[in-house]
Amino acid sequence: MKRRTISIFCLIPLLIVLLSCQKESIEADYQIIPLPQQIQIVSNEKPFILNERTRILYPEENKGLKDCAQLLAQYIKDKTHKEITIGSGKDTNNAILLQILPKDKNPEGYQLEVSRQHIIINGNSEAGVFYGIQNLRKSLSIAQDNENIILPAVHINDFPRFPYRGAHFDVSRHFFSVNEVKTYLDMMALHNMNTLHWHLTDDQGWRIEIKKYPRLTQIGSERKETLIGHLNDRPEKYDGKIYKGFYTQEQIKEIVDYAAKNHITIIPEIDLPGHMQAALASYPQLGCTGGPYEVWTKWGISENVLCAGNPETLQFLDDVFDEIIQLFPSPYIHIGGDECPKMRWEHCPKCQSLMQKQGIKSDSKYTKEQYLQSFIMKHVTEYLKKKGRKTIGWDEILEGDTDPQVTVMSWRGEAGGVKAAQQGHDVIMTPNSVMYFDFYQALDTEKEPLAIGGYIPIEKIYNYNPVPSQLTDSQKKHILGVQSNLWTEYIPDFSHVQYMVLPRWAALAEIQWSNPKQKNYDNFLNRLGNMLKLYDLEKYNYAKHVLNVDATYTSNPETGCTEVSLSTLGNAPIHYTLDGSIPGSQSTVYQKNIEINKTSTLQAIAIRPEGNSEIYKQQLYFNKATNKPLTLRDSADKKYNGQGNGTLVDGISGNATFGSGKWLGFSNGKDMIATIDLKREMPITSASLHTCIATGDGVFDAREICVELSTDGKVYHKVASETCPMPTEHQKGVKLHTLTFLTQTARYIRVSVISVKQMPAWSGFPAIPAFIFVDEISVD
Numbered sequence: 001m002k003r004r005t006i007s008i009f010c011l012i013p014l015l016i017v018l019l020s021c022q023k024e025s026i027e028a029d030y031q032i033i034p035l036p037q038q039i040q041i042v043s044n045e046k047p048f049i050l051n052e053r054t055r056i057l058y059p060e061e062n063k064g065l066k067d068c069a070q071l072l073a074q075y076i077k078d079k080t081h082k083e084i085t086i087g088s089g090k091d092t093n094n095a096i097l098l099q100i101l102p103k104d105k106n107p108e109g110y111q112l113e114v115s116r117q118h119i120i121i122n123g124n125s126e127a128g129v130f131y132g133i134q135n136l137r138k139s140l141s142i143a144q145d146n147e148n149i150i151l152p153a154v155h156i157n158d159f160p161r162f163p164y165r166g167a168h169f170d171v172s173r174h175f176f177s178v179n180e181v182k183t184y185l186d187m188m189a190l191h192n193m194n195t196l197h198w199h200l201t202d203d204q205g206w207r208i209e210i211k212k213y214p215r216l217t218q219i220g221s222e223r224k225e226t227l228i229g230h231l232n233d234r235p236e237k238y239d240g241k242i243y244k245g246f247y248t249q250e251q252i253k254e255i256v257d258y259a260a261k262n263h264i265t266i267i268p269e270i271d272l273p274g275h276m277q278a279a280l281a282s283y284p285q286l287g288c289t290g291g292p293y294e295v296w297t298k299w300g301i302s303e304n305v306l307c308a309g310n311p312e313t314l315q316f317l318d319d320v321f322d323e324i325i326q327l328f329p330s331p332y333i334h335i336g337g338d339e340c341p342k343m344r345w346e347h348c349p350k351c352q353s354l355m356q357k358q359g360i361k362s363d364s365k366y367t368k369e370q371y372l373q374s375f376i377m378k379h380v381t382e383y384l385k386k387k388g389r390k391t392i393g394w395d396e397i398l399e400g401d402t403d404p405q406v407t408v409m410s411w412r413g414e415a416g417g418v419k420a421a422q423q424g425h426d427v428i429m430t431p432n433s434v435m436y437f438d439f440y441q442a443l444d445t446e447k448e449p450l451a452i453g454g455y456i457p458i459e460k461i462y463n464y465n466p467v468p469s470q471l472t473d474s475q476k477k478h479i480l481g482v483q484s485n486l487w488t489e490y491i492p493d494f495s496h497v498q499y500m501v502l503p504r505w506a507a508l509a510e511i512q513w514s515n516p517k518q519k520n521y522d523n524f525l526n527r528l529g530n531m532l533k534l535y536d537l538e539k540y541n542y543a544k545h546v547l548n549v550d551a552t553y554t555s556n557p558e559t560g561c562t563e564v565s566l567s568t569l570g571n572a573p574i575h576y577t578l579d580g581s582i583p584g585s586q587s588t589v590y591q592k593n594i595e596i597n598k599t600s601t602l603q604a605i606a607i608r609p610e611g612n613s614e615i616y617k618q619q620l621y622f623n624k625a626t627n628k629p630l631t632l633r634d635s636a637d638k639k640y641n642g643q644g645n646g647t648l649v650d651g652i653s654g655n656a657t658f659g660s661g662k663w664l665g666f667s668n669g670k671d672m673i674a675t676i677d678l679k680r681e682m683p684i685t686s687a688s689l690h691t692c693i694a695t696g697d698g699v700f701d702a703r704e705i706c707v708e709l710s711t712d713g714k715v716y717h718k719v720a721s722e723t724c725p726m727p728t729e730h731q732k733g734v735k736l737h738t739l740t741f742l743t744q745t746a747r748y749i750r751v752s753v754i755s756v757k758q759m760p761a762w763s764g765f766p767a768i769p770a771f772i773f774v775d776e777i778s779v780d
């Protein structure tokens with residue numbers, strides 16, 4: 001009995017030692033997104049160990065920092081499963097201290113100090129503490145239940161580059177629930193964004209309750225059906241289903257409060273005087289014709305706009321904004337101003353008579369209707385100014401007689417932003433060429449969900465600088481920041497919303513927050529892996545393009561090979577096959593360019609512990625012309641130049657997306673006239689090629705194709721030709737042209753693809769030359 005007692009007590013310390021030895025540890029990584037301004041690892045100091053006994057301390061009675069402490073405890077639980085207690089107290093050992101001791105004037109700046117005893121998150125304000133918490137949250141590695149987290153000693157000093165770090169969200173074209181908007185806000189907070197630009201009204205739906213005008217939501221929040229497919233598709237098809245949704249004022253308040261907890265200001269947009277058809281459907285007297293109108297069921301720009309000449313319209317706007325400012329504490333209100341057709345005003349007696357009364361006239365710069373738009377925008381700006389609010393407008397607000405107090409949102413490229421800053425307006429940059437996240441994320445759109453068009457890959461976003469170089473230093477100060485825009489015509493559900501903005505927001509966050517001098521895309525990609533793991537943890541649906549295998553093909557006429565370079569995110573190994581077998585970890589590891597010299601199927605996969613990429617697959621067909629020297633009489637358009645002339649003979653045929661980078665495109669009446677040197681004389685009996693057709697975009701089939709042969713490269717004789725019929729309206733797709741002839745021996749072959757020089761009236765581009773897209777010339 002005695003012996004047993006002794007033996008158990010002897011074993012307990014041993015057990016403790018064994019258990020603590022078994023405890024795994026995992027190290028934090030401060031290389032987060034957005035990259036902090038300064039990270040200084042203190043190598044001679046011992047690290048902090050985060051365990052179950054760590055506490056979060058906030059100053060007593062500080063409600064804001066208590067909220068922050070709760071948020072941090074939740075983040076730590078999500079990432080490490082550890083339930084950390086929060087409280088106020090003096091014993092700072094093994095604690096995370098939240099405090100506000102302003103070090104400089106940037107209210108969003110913070111310092112994160114990690115030492116053996118504790119972690120201090122010191123903010124210049126509560127917002128600063130919040131961003132310090134976001135930093136700590138991202139630096140922590142994802143841990144299993146019993147793992148300790150080691151945080152190397154560090155001094156981080158951080159602050160944002162821009163005070164305005166925005167994301168826009170269109171909830172008119174498609175409606176998103178209160179919880180979905182909250183998740184959008186959570187996602188924004190993760191990326192250190194501080195402004196939601198909430199596009200609440202448009203032709204296709206009015207989404208916010210206005211008590212004085214109940215029909216806005218009774219009628220205006222519901223459309224009878226929705227266009228199916230792309231706006232340019234013909235014939236138009238509709239789904240026949242009612243689509244509706246709006247936020248009550250109570251719900252708006254709930255969302256505004258939720259945003260405030262995440263240090264996000266919501267700027268509401270009431271888009272006027274255009275994009276108002278849902279309001280006109282509710283109150284037809286506000287339109288020039290008096291209606292009737294219906295909530296719009298298709299996409300595009302409606303001609304039905306607010307009647308500027310009706311005094312009721314200005315009263316309506318004043319009343320709506322009275323309720324808006326009660327709901328949104330934001331210093332800024334967005335009043336739209338984009339895409340307002342003037343056709344109705346030109347024919348409206350009320351609008352014409354108002355212009356006469358006000359002495360509004362056309363001049364050499366703008367029409368009187370453009371000045372009429374300024375009249376309304378200025379009315380609203382003045383009204384809101386009296387109530388203590390500033391206004392933001394889309395860059396059309398610069399047309400006519402602009403109110404100098406308006407902040408300009410530059411969306412039609414950067415020109416509006418440059419002009420506005422030069423005139424002394426504050427500016428928010430959101431050029432459609434880089435910041436429209438409703439555009440495609442891949443050139444090859446066949447595997448992508450339908451999008452409005454365009455192509456904005458993450459690298460393009462990362463490389464964008466929102467401060468135009470032509471501005472002077474004092475003008476540059478007017479650039480308040482940058483935001484992404486998410487129009488939702490083609491984005492019907494929230495999972496798709498997430499797919500369009502993630503991980504693009506990671507690149508945007510870095511433009512909005514980090515020091516541009518530290519910009520490095522490869523370094524960003526290395527840091528992106530941890531962010532993607534966090535998206536997985538939060539169950540956010542994100543686009544996986546960066547995780548997949550990407551391939552670039554270059555035709556090498558010297559070796560006759562197609563050289564393939566493969567890449568993927570980080571250092572994940574890529575394995576590939578060329579024989580049609582499914583690639584896996586047993587397949588050849590990609591190390592350097594693959595040289596392919598015969599018909600093959602390339603398949604590749606990136607292998608990662610957390611999950612493999614999709615299988616990449618590309619068929620290569622070799623024929624007598626493949627990878628032979630090819631010259632062009634007219635060069636292809638810069639934008640549609642593939643990998644150079646060799647794209648036409650690299651063994652790969654383009655699919656139905658003319659912008660995929662696998663086609664060569666010729667415009668302005670140019671033809672595709674290619675001469676191929678087969679390097680020796682050989683018997684030839686046919687030549688074929690593909691054209692890509694998309695008449696809606698002015699991309700037509702050839703008018704005529706001709707094949708000529710030569711033995712010396714000087715004298716050519718025609719062996720075959722064909723005249724192609726004019727394409728039909730709304731024609732789309734790839735067309736194969738094969739020209740056969742009696743077998744002849746030749747070394748040189750010239751293929752001429754003559755473009756359509758005048759498009760028909762139905763094309764929408766009457767009497768101008770069509771684009772011609774050609775790929776993969778083969779010779780047999």
Ligand code: ACM
Nearest residue numbers: 338339394411432
């Ligand atoms: C816009 O894209 N119409 C601002």
Ligand code: ZN
Nearest residue numbers: 288307348351
């Ligand atoms: Zn009118």
